[in-house]
Amino acid sequence: MTVLELPYRAPSPSGVAHRGGAHGNDAHGGDAHRDGVAEVIPLHATEPEPPAPRPRPRPRLLGYALAACGIALLPWLFVLATSLPAEATASRWSAAWVGLDALEALALITTGVLAVRHRPLHTLTAAATSALLVVDAWFDVMTAAPGGDLASALVMAAAAELPLAAVCAVAAVRGHRGSGGHRGSGGHHGSGGHRTST
Secondary structure, three states: EEEEEOOOOOOOOOHHHHHHHHHOOOOOOOHHHOOOEEEEEEEEEEOOOOOOOOOOOOOOHHHHHHHHHHHHHHHHHHHHHOOOOOOOOOHHHHHHHHHHHHHHHHHHHHHHHHHOOOOHHHHHHHHHHHHHHHHHHHHHHOOOOOHHHHHHHHHHHHHHHHHHHHHHHHHHHHHHHHHHHHHHHHHHHHOOOOOOOO
């Protein structure tokens, strides 16, 4: 309970005489005033603490569903390996690569802007950017013609795409750990942040 403590004011002689004549010797009020005890006036009661939030249940059903989808893809890998031709002609070859590189550029710019602004969402975009860069390196190498094209693809993958993918992956992991630690410390300060006024 928050209270207001007022300084003691000595009563006037007339007031003391009046109280003594009307009520006699006040064993409590008179002694308290003579001893110089300050008057305490309650202002308002302290609000009760809100109940602690219940922990959310883990999405086990979603986890099982995703794991089942991944297991279902394993036989499909064998089908692709045995049925697809070794060489094929793509009708939209340039559009496919331009689209992939455009996604990489958008992901890199978005991750950079979010990281500069210290937004926790940059962990998600960094993870997506890392995956896109790995995919780009893989298809660059796998679809390159023997000779100069393959050598160029290997150099690009080793010197640019894979190192940049590693940087994005590290940023995603560190950002995730940092956001988790920040939430934990915030909860600790919130639980101990109540003040008691007397």
